[in-house]
Amino acid sequence: MKPSLRTFALLMASLSAASAAFDCKTLKIAGHAYDLSALARDVTLVSNATTPPTITGTKYTLNPCSAIKGDGDSVPEIDRCPADSWVCRSVTNYKGKEANRVTEVNAVAGGPKSDREPKIEAKTSGDDKPKEFHWKMQGISVDKVEWKTDIKFICDKDKKNDELPVVKKFEDGELELEWRVPAACALGDSGDGNKGSDGEKDKKPEDDKGDDKVSGRGFFSTVFSFLFVGFVFYFVLGLLYNFFVVHATGLDLVPNLAFWREFPYLVMDFSQHIWDIVSGRRRGGYSVV
Template sequence: MIFQHFIPQSLPSNLLSLLVLLSSTVLVTAEDFDCHYVSTGGSKWDLTPLKGSHTVSRTRDSPPTTMVDELRFNLCKNLKPMHGVSDDEQCPTGTRACLRKINKKSESTDRVIAVIPVASTSDIEPVLSQLDSPKGLSLTFSGSRYPSSSDALQFINFSLFCADDADPKADPTFVSYENGVVRVDWSSPAACALPDDQPPPQTPPQAPPEDEDDEDTPADEGGGESDAKPAKRGSGLGFFFLVLLLAFATYFILGAYYNYSTYGARGVDLIPHRDFWREVPYMLQDVVSHLCSTVRPQRSTRGGYIAV
């Protein structure tokens, strides 16, 4: 249908067979594809149990080294960057499926010899088709050209097989990578079509971002009073002291200017009401002494006579 007008005769037979398969399936845009509600051929699926990042690999011996094909993918969202891995050794942002070829040799550092974005959001063009034997769903994503200077398009095909008794968290299987096509098999209850009388699953509410997680926030210990009120009281007290400090600063600045402009005062004579501030320490000393003399007899009072 859609591919029959531009399939070149020089394409490998495996890729031709894949394109013929795609020509009889339903194509949707990346925006239309939603893991929460996938529909084709009159059937519908809920693929939310398969969400998240998954990593599968296969190992091939090539003495004296070993080749590891490492595939990372996410059916529903873009892959997050890998921590501790340089940008040139991982796929760019906006990749749904990334294939890395790693060469391993004993007593040598692993070498990443190829990084292939086999599915990119900008080129994804999801293709859905219903599987009959065994029952399930075929899902194909497309990627960019690799290398970028060639005409070799990349694809990844997921064969999701219905398995009622399978572990919901069972890992997918890396089947092959040939002629730019990655094949992955995955048995899961999520690959079983939903009953006709079951309504489409609703999109669950979005969880808060990880960096906004407030699990470490202590719970309220009061009788249901919000923490916002103590914060406001603290802010009001701080504002009071700020105003008081500004008032004192204004008093000393204006007083010093008055003494300077009126009396030509210099040095400590600039302090307004200088004699009063000199007496403040003595006044405080008298207050403390009076308080001590008032409290001391009460602490030492006891039965008997008091010395006069």
């Protein structure tokens, strides 16, 4: 039996959807590359509130790169996060020695039979790399209210990628989180990737000043090296000349010995002259002899 045109169209649509699947490793935001794969893990956030005579615990489980793995068979199916959840919210009631009771569990992003994928939104300005962006995804519908998650990623090179996100609020089915990690920095902007041309674009004027300082130090080092090498050559050649030509011995081997004997006094006289000029002692006229 030959496949129908409709079957072929459905196959092509599924292949297209698969090829367009959300990939944390190859995100493009405002034309710049980002890689969130370092965050591809289930993250759990727990908070407890005193609600006499009980304690109410709220747990969020999320994975920004794929559906969460969940608790597996260790938790009854009715108390588990729904299948294909990317962000799950569960509320548990604790009361003394009584058994814990899960009062609420729902997908705040993703969910059963969900074909939705995260959307990335960012405010851009020219060619600047966004320092923050929003990861948004729809969840299930509860009492005709569409649940959803908004994770605000902020580029922070001083943090580590094992930092946990912070719950900002959960209101009317919308969960807002803030996540400061270096993984939220554009590739080539975190100090870990290959910078290429982007690294050159990100070069600051302060970096050029640093290069000028290094260049200045290199110039003076070169001049000093030439002077030192020249002095060594002068001294060695003078010694050889005095030894082989003049047949001098002892201190007489030192080239221009008379000059070097007078050198300390010359330096002292020169220093005194400079000091007199600076201190204003020489203003013309005669000096006492």
